[in-house]
Amino acid sequence: MSAVSWLRNAGVGIWDFVVGDDWRTAIGVVVAFGVAAAVAAAGIAAWWVMPIAVPLLLLASLWRVARDARDAQRRKKQGRAD
Amino acid sequence: MSGAEVGLALSVFLACTVEAVEALTIVLAVGSTRSWSSSLYGVGVATVVLAALVVALGPALTALPIGVLRLIVGGLLLVFGLQWLRKAILRAAGLRALHDEAAEYEQQRHAAEAIATDEKRVDAYSFLLSFKGVLLEGLEVVFIVLTFGANQHHVGIAAAAAGVAIGLVVLIGAAAKAPLTRVPENTLKFAVGVMLTSFGMFWGTEGTGAHWPGSDAALLVLVPAVALFALATVYALRRLLAAGAQRKREGETSEQVATERA
Numbered sequence: 305m306s307a308v309s310w311l312r313n314a315g316v317g318i319w320d321f322v323v324g325d326d327w328r329t330a331i332g333v334v335v336a337f338g339v340a341a342a343v344a345a346a347g348i349a350a351w352w353v354m355p356i357a358v359p360l361l362l363l364a365s366l367w368r369v370a371r372d373a374r375d376a377q378r379r380k381k382q383g384r385a386d
Numbered sequence: 387m388s389g390a391e392v393g394l395a396l397s398v399f400l401a402c403t404v405e406a407v408e409a410l411t412i413v414l415a416v417g418s419t420r421s422w423s424s425s426l427y428g429v430g431v432a433t434v435v436l437a438a439l440v441v442a443l444g445p446a447l448t449a450l451p452i453g454v455l456r457l458i459v460g461g462l463l464l465v466f467g468l469q470w471l472r473k474a475i476l477r478a479a480g481l482r483a484l485h486d487e488a489a490e491y492e493q494q495r496h497a498a499e500a501i502a503t504d505e506k507r508v509d510a511y512s513f514l515l516s517f518k519g520v521l522l523e524g525l526e527v528v529f530i531v532l533t534f535g536a537n538q539h540h541v542g543i544a545a546a547a548a549g550v551a552i553g554l555v556v557l558i559g560a561a562a563k564a565p566l567t568r569v570p571e572n573t574l575k576f577a578v579g580v581m582l583t584s585f586g587m588f589w590g591t592e593g594t595g596a597h598w599p600g601s602d603a604a605l606l607v608l609v610p611a612v613a614l615f616a617l618a619t620v621y622a623l624r625r626l627l628a629a630g631a632q633r634k635r636e637g638e639t640s641e642q643v644a645t646e647r648a
Contacts, residue, residue, distance in 0.1 A: 321525065321526075322462065322465065322466075323465065324465070324466075324469040325469075326468075326469065326472070329465065329468050329469070329472075330465045333461055333464050333465050333468070333590075334461065337457065337460075337461060337590055337591075337593075337594055340590075340591055340594040340596055341594035341595060341596075343596070344594050344595040344596040345595065349596065349597075350591070350594065350595070350596035351591055351596050351597060351598045351599060351604075353591070353596070354464075354587045354590065354591050355587065355608075355611070358464070358468070358583065358587055358612075359615055361468060362468055362471060362472060362475075362615075362616075362619070363619070365468065365472050366472060366475060366476070366619065366623070369472070369476060369481065370481070370623075373481065
């Protein structure tokens with residue numbers, strides 16, 4: 305195995321380990337922390353940011369799974385009809 | 387032991403039990419079908435690699451300023467926790483197959499049997515599969531122990547909780563020489579998802595410079611709130627699925643009636 309492919313595999317492995325199969329949630333977490341930090345830096349209480357952001361991120365992630373499953377089912381149905 | 391320390395020990399214990407059960411399933415399947423000695427070599431080498439990682443990363447983590455550490459660790463725990471929680475909710479709602487250790491064991495066993503046994507003294511397949519299984523599951527254990535431990539300045543408690551969990555799983559697995567199907571793995575994963583998400587929110591928020599009302603006591607509200615929200619989501623998803631199935635049945639019945647009339 306060449307060094308490049310080894311590095312690429314290692315990178316993919318680390319990405320899978322940390323981020324998993326839903327990168328949007330990871331980005332959402334980073335953005336939510338950014339908002340909390342900005343609010344806190346402005347001298348306003350910021351503890352409420354994450355309790356609002358986390359349920360929204362979880363629901364959005366679940367919705368994406370349900371939508372993908374529904375689309376896959378539709379494609380399967382269409383395939384059968386064709 | 388304070389409430390926060392009990393929470394730390396419990397979270398690490400539950401998370402490490404899940405990881406240990408998964409690693410043990412792989413080692414048992416490969417060991418019992420191919421070569422115990424090669425599988426155990428794999429376990430040994432993976433353990434050495436993990437120990438080296440702890441030695442290398444442990445001091446580096448504890449040397450970081452507490453605010454930065456909490457933000458990084460909180461973010462990682464939250465991303466991890468949301469992944470676990472999402473999968474656990476999907477499993478509990480019936481949108482994803484439940485994790486079945488017996489099925490996983492059989493799958494690994496058949497895959498191991500299908501590959502010709504190496505005539506050499508060390509069976510490379512058994513060694514590599516056990517090494518990979520223990521290393522990957524072990525990495526999650528190392529990550530949880532170091533992050534939880536460093537954050538609360540109690541790496542010792544976190545390591546002890548992980549040690550007890552792994553020891554217990556290995557002892558029961560060695561006695562049974564079979565996958566631990568009686569461990570309620572899906573329920574444990576749900577609980578771990580709730581814990582990781584709650585602690586991730588708590589530490590990450592502290593890392594941003596914000597402060598929770600009631601300080602550490604906020605966790606006593608946060609953990610049950612996350613658990614209740616996850617349970618409510620499971621309930622809502624089950625209702626939606628049942629309603630969808632009902633609509634589908636009604637649609638099929640009316641289609642059948644229309645066909646019969648035609």
